[in-house]
Amino acid sequence: xxxxxxxxxxxxxxxxxxxxxxxxxPLKIPTAASPFLGSTRKLLRLxxxxxxxxxxxxxxxxxxxxxxxxxxxPTPIPSLLITKEEGLELYEDMVLGRSFEDMCAQMxxxxxxxxxxxxxxxxxxxxxxxIKLLKQQDSVxxxxxxHVHALSKGVPARAVMxxxxxxxxxxxxxxxxxxxxxxxxxxxxxxxxxxxxGIPVATGAAFTSKYKREVLKEADCDHVTLAFFGDGTCNNxxxxxxxxxxxLWKLPIVFVVENNLWAIGMSHLRATSDPQIYKKGPAFGxxxxxxxxxxxxxxxxxxxxxxxxxxxxxxxxxxxxxTYRFRGHSLADPDELRDPTEKAHYAARDPITALKKYLIExxxxxxxxxxxxxxxxxxxxxxxxxxxxxxxxxxRSQLLENVFADPKGFGIGPDGRYRCxxxxxxxxxxxx
Amino acid sequence: MAAIxxxxxxxATLSSSPSNSxxxxxxxxxxxxSFSVRKVPSYVVVRSDGSVNFDLNSKSRRAQQxxxxxxxxxxxxxxxxxxxxxxxxxxxxxxxxxxxxEEMERDPRVCVMGEDVGHYGGSYKVTKDLAKKFGDLRxxxxxxxENSFTGMGxxxxxxxxxxxxxxxxxxxxxxxxxxxxxxxxxxxYTSGGQFTIPxxxxxxxxxxxxxxxxxxxxxxxxxxSIPGIQMVACSTPYNAKGLMKxxxxxxxxxILFEHVLLYNLKERIPDEDYICNLEEAEMVRPGEHVTIxxxxxxxxxxxxxxxxxxxxxxxxxxIDIRSLKPFDLYTIGxxxxxxxxxLIVEECMRxxxxxxxxxxxxxxxxxxxxxxPIMCLxxxxxxxxxxxxxxxxTVVQPAQIVTAVEQLCR
Numbered sequence: 139x140x141x142x143x144x145x146x147x148x149x150x151x152x153x154x155x156x157x158x159x160x161x162x163x164p165l166k167i168p169t170a171a172s173p174f175l176g177s178t179r180k181l182l183r184l185x186x187x188x189x190x191x192x193x194x195x196x197x198x199x200x201x202x203x204x205x206x207x208x209x210x211x212p213t214p215i216p217s218l219l220i221t222k223e224e225g226l227e228l229y230e231d232m233v234l235g236r237s238f239e240d241m242c243a244q245m246x247x248x249x250x251x252x253x254x255x256x257x258x259x260x261x262x263x264x265x266x267x268x269i270k271l272l273k274q275q276d277s278v279x280x281x282x283x284x285h286v287h288a289l290s291k292g293v294p295a296r297a298v299m300x301x302x303x304x305x306x307x308x309x310x311x312x313x314x315x316x317x318x319x320x321x322x323x324x325x326x327x328x329x330x331x332x333x334x335x336g337i338p339v340a341t342g343a344a345f346t347s348k349y350k351r352e353v354l355k356e357a358d359c360d361h362v363t364l365a366f367f368g369d370g371t372c373n374n375x376x377x378x379x380x381x382x383x384x385x386l387w388k389l390p391i392v393f394v395v396e397n398n399l400w401a402i403g404m405s406h407l408r409a410t411s412d413p414q415i416y417k418k419g420p421a422f423g424x425x426x427x428x429x430x431x432x433x434x435x436x437x438x439x440x441x442x443x444x445x446x447x448x449x450x451x452x453x454x455x456x457x458x459x460x461t462y463r464f465r466g467h468s469l470a471d472p473d474e475l476r477d478p479t480e481k482a483h484y485a486a487r488d489p490i491t492a493l494k495k496y497l498i499e500x501x502x503x504x505x506x507x508x509x510x511x512x513x514x515x516x517x518x519x520x521x522x523x524x525x526x527x528x529x530x531x532x533x534r535s536q537l538l539e540n541v542f543a544d545p546k547g548f549g550i551g552p553d554g555r556y557r558c559x560x561x562x563x564x565x566x567x568x569x570x
Numbered sequence: 571m572a573a574i575x576x577x578x579x580x581x582a583t584l585s586s587s588p589s590n591s592x593x594x595x596x597x598x599x600x601x602x603x604s605f606s607v608r609k610v611p612s613y614v615v616v617r618s619d620g621s622v623n624f625d626l627n628s629k630s631r632r633a634q635q636x637x638x639x640x641x642x643x644x645x646x647x648x649x650x651x652x653x654x655x656x657x658x659x660x661x662x663x664x665x666x667x668x669x670x671x672e673e674m675e676r677d678p679r680v681c682v683m684g685e686d687v688g689h690y691g692g693s694y695k696v697t698k699d700l701a702k703k704f705g706d707l708r709x710x711x712x713x714x715x716e717n718s719f720t721g722m723g724x725x726x727x728x729x730x731x732x733x734x735x736x737x738x739x740x741x742x743x744x745x746x747x748x749x750x751x752x753x754x755x756x757x758x759y760t761s762g763g764q765f766t767i768p769x770x771x772x773x774x775x776x777x778x779x780x781x782x783x784x785x786x787x788x789x790x791x792x793x794x795s796i797p798g799i800q801m802v803a804c805s806t807p808y809n810a811k812g813l814m815k816x817x818x819x820x821x822x823x824x825i826l827f828e829h830v831l832l833y834n835l836k837e838r839i840p841d842e843d844y845i846c847n848l849e850e851a852e853m854v855r856p857g858e859h860v861t862i863x864x865x866x867x868x869x870x871x872x873x874x875x876x877x878x879x880x881x882x883x884x885x886x887x888x889i890d891i892r893s894l895k896p897f898d899l900y901t902i903g904x905x906x907x908x909x910x911x912x913l914i915v916e917e918c919m920r921x922x923x924x925x926x927x928x929x930x931x932x933x934x935x936x937x938x939x940x941x942x943p944i945m946c947l948x949x950x951x952x953x954x955x956x957x958x959x960x961x962x963x964t965v966v967q968p969a970q971i972v973t974a975v976e977q978l979c980r
Binding site for chain 1: 678679681705707708712713715717718719720721722723724725726727728729730731748749752753757758759760761762763764765766767768797798800820821822848849850893895896897898899900901903935936
């Protein structure tokens with residue numbers, strides 16, 4: 139694979155030994171000698187070898203290797219990992235994600251959307267790499283950086299854009315906003331504003347899948363849930379509690395860590411005692427895998443195995459994707475703390491450029507075809523913006539709808555009737 | 571302390587005792603009264619001097635047994651007597667279990683999650699033997715991770731199951747506040763109605779027998795502002811079973827508040843299937859002079875006080891509001907319109923409690939019908955002390971209720 143740089147090792151390395159053949163410069167920070175982490179001060183120099191180095195395992199350390207990777211041997215001729223159709227699908231999905239986020243930035247600065255908007259530029263490989271392997275009935279749980287997860291899962295760009303504009307045609311009727319994308323049709327279970335609070339919900343969705351198979355006897359129910367979250371979340375209690383429960387009950391879930399090294403302005407290294415997140419998987423009894431999150435093909439390989447594992451009923455996997463966000467934490471973030479050299483380093487590893495290069499070099503596609511896809515996405519987004527612009531704002535009558543699934547929950551008014559029967563209720567002017 | 575007595579003849583001694591403490595011995599052989607009262611054998615509870623003498627025929631740390639059925643003549647329990655078959659007698663925790671079991675049989679999507687609900691049978695035995703019957707996945711023993719397993723229940727509810735999450739003690743649900751507030755209450759709305767969360771969160775709370783501050787919390791006041799949830803409090807075996815079933819069948823997230831000291835109340839309940847409406851209040855004792863609004867354990871203190879009041883010539887109307895959120899303003903309103911005087915008796919804290927909200931709601935809606943300002947008796951704003959005497963003085967005692975009514979009706 140003549141694509142982006144390889145990610146560092148899968149297996150855990152003891153901190154004290156760094157092989158002399160390594161081309162990694164040890165970091166200045168004493169606690170982490172692991173080579174892959176972006177330092178606040180020092181740029182990481184990755185190995186230019188395109189092979190995953192699996193030989194570097196020392197005895198006695200924790201093995202955090204995915205099963206499929208164990209068997210992989212370095213081959214002299216890179217075999218193609220994807221077909222042309224798959225390649226184009228991946229390319230289109232990533233371009234959609236990127237262009238959509240760029241459009242969001244534009245619209246935000248034009249005053250069409252408000253509040254906190256968190257863009258996903260740079261991390262597309264993770265979303266595309268994982269979600270494109272799922273079926274419709276599989277569930278995805280995300281965080282506030284959820285636009286691209288929604289798009290990858292199949293939510294139409296129109297619905298997402300309208301939701302961002304706060305229009306009633308949005309996927310959540312304008313009631314959720316940027317941080318709360320939901321789609322029952324596509325099984326996107328959010329969209330959560332507080333970090334970590336989606337992970338238990340994802341665990342619950344996985345529990346339902348297991349319940350359906352074992353209690354309700356729907357033997358073919360093998361729905362898998364993916365939980366996406368960031369490096370900051372991995373220091374949160376809910377993360378650990380759910381790792382425990384998922385491994386305990388062998389729930390069909392994959393925990394995907396999008397480690398972009400920064401939680402707003404807090405570097406992952408300054409916040410975490412052991413920054414190698416994938417090592418936390420084996421502590422709970424599940425495999426922990428690290429993968430280069432800027433390379434969609436690598437992500438896809440790991441994802442295949444992790445999802446297959448979950449489908450077979452073997453339990454959860456923790457996948458740490460090393461990735462990077464090209465923009466600030468949100469559109470309100472001036473992004474002053476990050477080192478420009480670090481940004482440049484990752485910009486050079488842009489997943490879309492990398493996939494394009496792969497497709498062309500392996501004769502899976504040509505410039506013209508890819509440009510046509512670019513154009514198609516542009517038109518799709520123009521249409522989405524137009525649709526969102528023209529959609530109506532939610533009327534007042536929508537205010538009190540959907541608070542309860544059963545609106546009797548608003549109670550009985552002084553006149554003896556349920557409040558939801560009051561005509562002012564449906565107009566949204568009733569005071570509940 | 572010791573608000574729970576054996577025998578209902580407490581009233582006679584109550585009126586003669588000057589302080590809030592009660593003389594124990596007289597109660598053990600109380601005569602029958604007009605309210606249907608059953609002597610529950612082998613429970614001796616009362617003390618006024620802090621000495622404890624109780625028969626722990628339950629092995630858990632559950633507090634002393636509560637006594638007789640202090641439910642008055644009317645109300646839902648009349649359904650029990652009006653049905654042709656005699657019904658069956660059971661304790662409140664058994665009623666909860668029966669309700670839960672029936673719903674689990676009825677709908678295979680109903681499942682239970684919580685600490686020690688499975689093999690241990692529940693720390694208050696509400697889920698006893700359910701795991702044997704329905705399996706370890708349907709009655710799930712969770713690790714000690716309230717926030718996460720409540721969130722897991724919410725995720726399961728969103729994807730098609732109907733979980734009943736048990737908090738071993740309501741206070742532990744403070745750890746789950748994130749999930750209850752952010753997800754349980756809000757997700758139906760934030761998703762534009764796409765996902766329903768038919769979850770029931772239940773557990774015992776309230777001031778028990780010297781359990782200490784953290785095990786004696788009343789969370790209804792903390793949860794009441796969360797939009798999108800309903801809160802109900804059960805107080806008798808009849809309404810416990812009815813509310814449990816109604817909560818499970820409801821599409822809304824419901825928090826069911828039980829009380830540690832009420833689990834051993836005994837009552838005869840109907841054999842047939844019934845539910846109690848989640849939004850309605852219960853008329854316990856109709857009257858003319860004053861409306862006393864209460865819920866959960868304070869209902870029994872109020873009924874205790876009511877006996878004294880009746881002897882003194884007052885006619886209080888006692889309503890168990892049951893639905894803490896939303897309030898049943900119809901039943902309450904009708905009562906206010908009749909009596910023009912309101913006394914709220916609750917175990918919640920004074921500040922920001924259910925009583926405070928109820929006072930506001932009544933004033934807003936029925937101000938014209940009030941002849942006197944609403945009086946609200948709540949627990950002191952104090953972390954519940956361990957010492958028995960101090961604990962007794964933190965919660966409202968029947969004598970205070972009597973005094974309050976006398977003041978209100980002057």
